[in-house]
Amino acid sequence: MGSNIYSSKNKLNDLTGSEWKFSTKSVINKAYPINMQHKLRSQHGGQKPPQLCEDIIKIFTKKGMIVLDPFMGVGGSLLGASLCDRKAIGIDITEKWIDIYKQVSELEKLEIQQTYCGDSFKVLNKIEDESVDFILTDVPYWNMDALEKTRNKTVKQSKLNNFENNSEGQSKKDWLNNMKKILGKASKKLKKGKYMAVFIGDMYRDSEYHCLSGELALKLSEIDGLTMKANLIWEDNSKSLHVFGYPAAYVPSMIHQNILIFRRD
Ligand SMILES: C[S@@+](CC[C@H](N)C(=O)[O-])C[C@H]1O[C@@H](n2cnc3c(N)ncnc32)[C@H](O)[C@@H]1O
Incomplete structure (x- = not known):
């Protein structure tokens, strides 16, 4: 361990001893480039850096x-998987996002991975149980703003931010x-002993901090056969600081997201 040698006993990944040691850091603070057709992908609003995904995929596969x-x-x-020669299967309920993914892959000359459009809860039935090696996902955020707007009926549905529809x-x-x-069903697709990583950001709204990472961690821990193994922090260097509470109250600048790690027993 700690060497540049790859152990033939390594069942998890292709990392050497020293790479493995580095990969156990519970904070990811590497600055990821704003690249890979970022402008096109940023139509989404919740897109993750492909190289960050690649780094995580390389730890677990x-x-x-x-x-x-x-x-x-x-x-x-999916782009992260293509960057490091893994296969991937992606599902999204919105066709537009899948089309953008395919466009980006073409422009970047990367393999176009298998995709399905539809509600994951139904589409997951098409995937064989115990057939995948890793789940890497970024859940649709709980859209509190949309909830309030829907309740107040002040804004038409079409005007709501649609990326978390x-x-x-x-x-x-x-x-x-x-x-x-949905993630309970997805976890059945994992081979035994394999991992699931879930991006989730906490929220600060209406003078209250919502620790969504903690709440989601507890909820997903209820899934049969899944055990939580880590709670990684990704420091998103692209986020700017703000002073919303200044000079009267403390309001955090949300520059991190959590990555919850579970293992299928
Ligand atoms: C946080 S975003 C994922 C962003 C992604 N990591 C990226 O790099 O672009 C969550 C996605 O889940 C999709 N979604 C929401 N509910 C869904 C469902 N029931 N089935 C499939 N996709 C869904 C949304 O359309 C949204 O694109």
Whole structure:
């Protein structure tokens, strides 16, 4: 361990001893480039850096293994898989995001991975149980703003931010239960002993901090056969600081997201 040698006993990934040691850091603070057709992908608004996804995929898989993302958006995880010669399967409920992913792959001359358009809860039935090596996903955020707008009926549905369309108008409890339902089904697609990584950002709204990472971690821990193994922090260097509370109150600048790691027993 700590050497530049790759152990033939390594069942998890293709990392050398020293790379493995580095990969156990619970904070990811590497600055990821704003590249890979960023402007096109940023139409989504929740896109993740493909190279960050690549780094995570390389920790939990070997070359040629299969990664599943049931909430692929414009495909940060699928692009990450292509960058390191893994296979991937992505699902999104919105065709536009899948089309952008395919366009980006073509422009970047990367393999176009397998995609399905539809509600993951149904589409996951098409994927064989215990057939994938890793799940890397970024859940549709609980859209509190949309919930309030829907309740007040002050804004037409078409004007609401559409990138999280499946969570609009949901209470936090419904959102958590829906995530458990879909990721519970997705976890059955994992081979035994394999991992699932879930991006989730906390929220500060109406003078209150919502620790969504903690709430989601507890909810997903209820899934049969899944055990939580880590709670990584990704420091997103592209985010700017703000002074919303100044000079009277403390309001955090949300420059991090959590990556919850689970293992299928
Ligand atoms: C946070 S975004 C993922 C962003 C992605 N990581 C990327 O790099 O673009 C979550 C995605 O889940 C999709 N989604 C929401 N509910 C869904 C469902 N029931 N089935 C499939 N996709 C869904 C949304 O359309 C959205 O694109």
